[in-house]
Amino acid sequence: MRINFPGTAKRKLVAGSSIFCSYYSMTHIIRKSNSVIFKLFKSHDVLTFLLTMTATAATSSLLYYLVFSSSSPTRTNKASRKPTKVEDRRAIISKRKMLESPEERYASLRIGNRFLNPFEEWTDIPFYKTLFxxxxxxxxxxxxxxxxxxxxxxxxxxxxxxxxxxxxxxxxxxxxxxxxxxxxxxxxxxxxxxxxxxxxxxxxxxxxxxxxxxxxxxxxxxxxxxxxxxxxxxxxxxxxxxxxxxxxxxxxxxxxxxxxxxxxxxxxxxxxxxxxxxxxxxxxxxxxxxxxxxxxxxxxxxxxxxxxxxxxxxxxxxxxxxxxxxxxxxxxxxxxxxxxxxxxxxxxxxxxxxxxxxxxxxxxxxxxxxxxxxxxxxxxxxxxxxxxxxxxxxxxxxxxxxxxxxxxxxxxxxxxxxxxxxxxxxxxxxxxxxxxxxxTRDPPSVSExxxxxxxxxxxxxxxxxxxxxxxxxxxxxxxxxxx
CATH class of the missing domain: 3.60.15.10 (Ribonuclease Z/Hydroxyacylglutathione hydrolase-like)
Structure with missing residues (x-):
């Protein structure tokens, strides 16, 4: 049966990655069943416990993601959803281009309780890139x-x-x-x-x-x-x-x-x-x-x-x-x-x-x-x-x-x-x-x-x-x- 994940391609990638990580972790532990973990605990019960916990954690994370993403705006019609702050910012910048005064073009921009940059050169960097x-x-x-x-x-x-x-x-x-x-x-x-x-x-x-x-x-x-x-x-x-x-x-x-x-x-x-x-x-x-x-x-x-x-x-x-x-x-x-x-x-x-x-x-x-x-x-x-x-x-x-x-x-x-x-x-x-x-300088020259x-x-x-x-x-x- 095909699983249809809700959301954008990026969200599907995250969900798929969760399943892959779960699968990889379980197979890796099974292949290494005679390694340090098994020798340390001398018990198949411990190995079974680790397998169960890994699978449970991965599955729980996936289900949590699916449940909360089901109410995400990405499932709604794009025409009816509320624009994001980034989209609002771009729309405002586009309108401000028509203004002659720099004080109006580059007035401070606030959407909700957040200030944003009204400059075309600005790029929003995802948090994970900064973290890395x-x-x-x-x-x-x-x-x-x-x-x-x-x-x-x-x-x-x-x-x-x-x-x-x-x-x-x-x-x-x-x-x-x-x-x-x-x-x-x-x-x-x-x-x-x-x-x-x-x-x-x-x-x-x-x-x-x-x-x-x-x-x-x-x-x-x-x-x-x-x-x-x-x-x-x-x-x-x-x-x-x-x-x-x-x-x-x-x-x-x-x-x-x-x-x-x-x-x-x-x-x-x-x-x-x-x-x-x-x-x-x-x-x-x-x-x-x-x-x-x-x-x-x-x-x-x-x-x-x-x-x-x-x-x-x-x-x-x-x-x-x-x-x-x-x-x-x-x-x-x-x-x-x-x-x-x-x-x-x-x-x-x-x-x-x-x-x-x-x-x-x-x-x-x-x-x-x-x-x-x-x-x-x-x-x-x-x-x-x-x-x-x-x-x-x-x-x-x-x-x-x-x-x-x-x-x-x-x-x-x-x-x-x-x-x-x-x-x-x-x-x-x-x-x-x-x-x-x-x-504050010497007297202006003729060329000035x-x-x-x-x-x-x-x-x-x-x-x-x-x-x-x-x-x-x-x-x-x-x-x-x-x-």
């Missing part, structure tokens, strides 16, 4: 066992607190690892994604920090005015750091994350949606929450996407910072941010956790995508690579983000500085004309202000832009400043 990835994380990423070699490869510096405190320095930047950065802009100090623990989750659980953090939170807390949080993953939001900072700072967080902070007695919180702007109290410092392509959750087994994720733009009278949260690369998105908020004095852009590509490309940018984002943002005066060399949670060599960035950036500058039209066509529209910011009437004009403008922009990495704790 973590189960095979044993390669070590090429990290040297010799502590001196590691120290030489990833040096740590003590932050230059004199520079940080000097309000005459328009912008300073200090990277502590992962996405934890201390930035000052016109006298206001901002801490991003605060994580100061020795491991990604806390001091005891999670991937270990490759190098000791260059200073403790207690050493900088008195300097901090603002904390910005991009999303709620453990390596971006540490509970102990939150408790230490408390209400001594103003917290800026994406939608639905405020209640998590409130539950820990943190009430000095401003919650923002994508494209929403607000001002730091009693100042002209504007803080804007802008879109990113990522996800949230994982703090408990049953959380996923119940809070929003984002990047930030911080704009003063004289300078503008861009702090990029975890995100995959979307050219149209970065161009939209660039058009709305350029010129940028400094941008902190993630460059790590990009392998394996099929799992990571929609979650994190690698160095080459980060350079594309830098160009789409109209070339900030200085971009700094972050989110690398701290907690190894991907497959690339531990120094690959830095090494690839240096090589790719040098090649990018060589390519863009070439003046023939063939080279410019190969570069592409995302990086063709780069008008550098002028408010005259109309673009020829290919030579375009090349000269690109060259001038690239001469006034840089994309670098820094050591842990190293302080750089832009006056």
């Amino acid at each position: 990835f973590w189960l095979r994380r044993y390669k070590g990423n090429g990290i040297p066992r010799d502590e001196k070699a590691l120290e030489q490869a990833l040096p740590t510096h003590k932050p230059d607190f004199d520079r940080i405190k000097n309000k005459e320095n328009g912008v300073t930047f200090t990277w502590f690892g992962q996405s934890t950065c201390l930035m000052t802009i016109d006298g206001v100090t901002i801490l991003s994604d605060p994580v100061f623990s020795s491991r990604s989750i806390n001091n005891y659980i999670g991937p270990k920090r490759l190098r000791p953090i260059s200073c403790s939170l207690e050493e900088v807390i008195h300097l901090v005015d603002i904390v910005i949080v991009s999303h709620d993953h453990f390596d971006h939001l540490n509970e102990k750091a939150v408790e230490t900072l408390g209400n001594s700072v103003v917290w800026y967080v994406p939608l639905n994350l405020k209640r998590w902070l409130n539950a820990r007695a943190i009430i000095n919180v401003v919650e923002l949606d994508w494209w929403q702007e607000t001002f730091y109290p009693f100042s002209d410092l504007m803080i804007a929450c802008v879109p990113a392509m990522h996800w949230s959750g994982s703090r408990t087994p049953f959380e996923k996407n119940n809070t929003l994720w984002c990047s930030y733009v911080i704009k003063s009278k004289n300078n503008t910072l861009f702090f990029c949260g975890d995100t995959g690369y979307s050219s149209d998105l970065f161009k939209a941010i660039g058009r709305k908020y350029t010129p940028f004095t400094l941008a902190a852009i993630p460059i790590g956790s990009f392998l394996p590509t099929h799992l990571m490309q929609h979650l994190h940018m690698g160095p080459e995508d980060a350079i594309k984002a830098h160009l789409d943002l109209n070339c900030p005066r200085l971009s700094v690579g972050i989110h690398w060399g701290t907690f190894m949670m991907s497959d690339e060599y531990y120094l690959a983000p830095k090494q690839i960035l240096e090589k790719a950036w040098a090649e990018c500058k060589r390519t863009l500085l070439a003046r023939d039209s063939q080279t410019e066509d190969r570069v592409g529209s995302s990086s063709a004309i780069i008008a550098p910011p002028t408010h 202000t005259r109309p673009e009437n020829s290919m030579t004009d375009r090349a000269e403008q690109t060259e001038q832009g690239l001469l006034l922009t840089e994309f670098i990495t820094t050591a842990f704790g190293q302080t750089v400043n832009l006056i």
